[in-house]
Amino acid sequence: MIGRILTGRELNLILRLFLGGMFVYAAWSKVLEPSSFAMAVRGYKLIPFSLSNLFALCVSWTELVAGVMLILGILPRKAAAAIAILLVMFIIAIITTLVRGMVVDCGCFGNEGGSSTSWLLIVRNVGLLFGAYLIMAYNDGFLCVFPGRRVAPVRAVESRRLSEY
Amino acid sequence: MRNVFSEILGGVGIMLVASLLGIVVNTVRPNGVALIQSGAPVSTAQHAKPDSTAGADTTHVLAEGAISLAETKRLFDEGTAIILDARDPSEYEQGHIPGAINIPYDRIPEYFDVLQSQVPMDAHVVVYCRSLTCDFSDQLATELKIIGYKNISVFSGGWDQWSTAGYPIEGMVDK
Numbered sequence: 001m002i003g004r005i006l007t008g009r010e011l012n013l014i015l016r017l018f019l020g021g022m023f024v025y026a027a028w029s030k031v032l033e034p035s036s037f038a039m040a041v042r043g044y045k046l047i048p049f050s051l052s053n054l055f056a057l058c059v060s061w062t063e064l065v066a067g068v069m070l071i072l073g074i075l076p077r078k079a080a081a082a083i084a085i086l087l088v089m090f091i092i093a094i095i096t097t098l099v100r101g102m103v104v105d106c107g108c109f110g111n112e113g114g115s116s117t118s119w120l121l122i123v124r125n126v127g128l129l130f131g132a133y134l135i136m137a138y139n140d141g142f143l144c145v146f147p148g149r150r151v152a153p154v155r156a157v158e159s160r161r162l163s164e165y
Numbered sequence: 166m167r168n169v170f171s172e173i174l175g176g177v178g179i180m181l182v183a184s185l186l187g188i189v190v191n192t193v194r195p196n197g198v199a200l201i202q203s204g205a206p207v208s209t210a211q212h213a214k215p216d217s218t219a220g221a222d223t224t225h226v227l228a229e230g231a232i233s234l235a236e237t238k239r240l241f242d243e244g245t246a247i248i249l250d251a252r253d254p255s256e257y258e259q260g261h262i263p264g265a266i267n268i269p270y271d272r273i274p275e276y277f278d279v280l281q282s283q284v285p286m287d288a289h290v291v292v293y294c295r296s297l298t299c300d301f302s303d304q305l306a307t308e309l310k311i312i313g314y315k316n317i318s319v320f321s322g323g324w325d326q327w328s329t330a331g332y333p334i335e336g337m338v339d340k
C-alpha cells in the first residue's frame with residue numbers, strides 16, 4: 001500500500017512541483033547576486049578560494065535549470081538526478097562543517113534565510129534526496145512536457161519488486 | 166537500479182549545460198563576477214607561527230595589513246577609521262570597542278546593507294575579533310577586499326588585548 005503511494009504518479013507529480021519550486025526559489029537570489037552566494041561558499045572553506053565564484057555560479061544555475069525542468073516536466077528523471085547530486089554535495093559539505101565544529105551560514109536560500117549549518121539541515125536534505133530518488137526511479141512522464149525515454153520498462157518490474165517487501 | 170544510474174549520468178549532463186549557461190550569462194551581464202578569483206585571502210592570524218614566538222607577543226613582526234594594539238588605539242582616538250567587529254552578535258553585545266560596527270564574519274551577506282550604508286568604500290577599516298588565535302577578522306577582511314574596500318587593517322590582538330589593556334569599552338560588561 002505504502003509502496004503504491006510512493007511509486008504512484010500523484011505523489012510523483014507533487015514531489016516534482018515541490019522540489020522544482022523549492023530549487024527555483026532557492027536559486028533565484030543566488031543567480032541574481034552570485035557574489036553574495038560565493039561568500040557563503042567560501043565560508044565552508046572546502047574549495048579553493050580562487051574557484052569559489054565559479055563554483056557558486058555552477059551550483060546556482062544548476063539549481064535554477066533543474067528546478068524549471070522539474071516543474072515543466074522536461075526530462076524530469078534526469079533533472080531530479082541533477083538535484084540529487086547537488087543534495088549529496090550539500091549534505092557532505094554540511095557534515096564537514098559540523099565535524100570541524102564550524103558555524104557557517106548555510107547559504108541555502110541565498111541571503112534571505114541566514115540559517116547556520118545544523119544536523120536538522122542534514123535531515124531535511126536527506127528527506128529531499130529521498131524525494132528526488134522517487135522521481136528518478138518512478139516518474140512515468142505523467143503531465144510532463146517532455147518525459148524522455150526510459151531505459152528499461154520499469155513500471156511492471158518495479159511494482160512487483162515493491163510488493164515483495 | 167540500472168536505470169537510476171543512467172538518470173544520474175543525465176543529471177551530470179544537465180549540470181554541465183546549466184553551468185555553461187550560467188557562465189555565459191555571467192560574462193554577458195554587466196555585474197557579473199570574476200570566474201577565477203584573483204588575489205589570495207588575507208591572512209594575518211598568528212596561530213600559524215611556531216610556538217617559540219608565542220611568548221614574544223609584543224615584539225613579533227606583524228603580517229601585512231595587521232596592526233598593533235597601540236596603532237589601533239591611535240586610530241580609535243583620532244576617529245579616522247571605522248572599526249568592525251567580526252565576532253558573533255552575542256559576543257559583540259557583551260562588550261566591544263566603542264563605536265565598532267558588528268559584522269559577523271560568517272554572515273556577511275546578511276549584513277551587506279549595513280556595510281553599504283555605514284562603511285564608505287574609501288574609508289580606513291579596522292577589523293578585529295576575539296584574540297590572536299582567531300581568524301574571523303582575516304576572513305572578514307578578505308571578503309571586504311573582494312567587495313572593493315581598499316584600506317583594510319586587521320587588529321590581530323583583538324578583543325582580548327583591547328579589554329585587558331583597560332581601554333574604553335561599550336556593552337553589557339563593566340570592567
